[in-house]
Amino acid sequence: MDRGAKGIRRRLALGMALLTASGLFALAAPADAHAAAGCSGRKVRTLPFSTGTLHVYRQGRYVCAVTLAENPGRERTMSASVQARGHRPVARKGKRTHRIGTPLVYAGHRCVRVAGEVGGGSTSSGWILC
Template identity: 50%
Template sequence: MGTVAGSSGEAGVKTGARAGAGAGVVAAGKGALAYGFAILIAAGALVADPGAPAARAASVCSGRPLRTVPFSTGEVRVYKGRDYACAVTVAKKPGKKRSMSISLQSRGGNPVLDRGQFTRQAGPVTVHALNRCVRATGSVSGTSVSTGWILC
C-alpha cells in the first residue's frame, strides 16, 4: 500500500496497491474542479439581471469621491486618497470617439494631462496632494469645466 500526498499537503491518504502519482493528480483535479465550479457559481451571482437598472460603474481612481462637477457634455470627478488626488472626465453620453481631456494640478506643481480621442472617459490622472490644493479641468467635445482650487 502506498500513500499519496494531495495538493493541499494531506499525507497518508491510502490508495490501492498500484497507486502512483496519477492518483494524487486525480484527487487534486477533483478538488480543483469543485473549486472552479464554486468560482463559476459565485461569478454567476454577480451577473446582474438584464431587466434591472444599470448600476454606476466602479471608479478607476482610488480614494473617496471628493467633488463631481457636471457640465453639458460630461462631468469631472475628483477623488482624494491619503497622499494623492485623482481625477477623470466622464462623457455624459458614451459611444463614439471624441476629443476629451483631464488635467489635474497640485498648487506649486506642473499639471498632469490626459488628452485624446476617447469613447467614455479621459484619465485617470494622479498628483501628490498631501497638504496641497489641487485644481482639475476637464473637457468633452470642446466644452470644459474647472473645479478651481479645492482641498485648501
C-alpha cells in the same frame, strides 16, 4: 463517515461561503467605483458640465480625476487634469468615446485644481480640497 471527510466538507463549505460573500460584495459596489477606471480612493467632488462630468477622487495625499462623456459612443477629444498648488498640471488628452483619467497625483496637504473637457464643453474647479 470518518473525521477526515467531515473536516474536508467543512472546509469546502467555508470556502464556498467566502466566495459567495465576496461575489455579493462585488455586486453591491457603487457604480461610480467602476467608472473611475483606475482612479482609486473615495470620490470627493463631482463637477457636471454640458457635455460630461468630471469626478475627483482622493486617496490619502493623492488626487486623480476622471472625465466621463455625457453621451458616450462617438470618438471625440477628451481631457482631464490635476494640478497641485505650486506644481505643474498632470493632464491626459486624447480622442476617446467614453472616459479619460489622470494618474494619481501627489498633492500632500496642498490645494488642487482640476479640469475636464469633452468635445466643446469643459469645466475647471479653481483651488479645492485645501
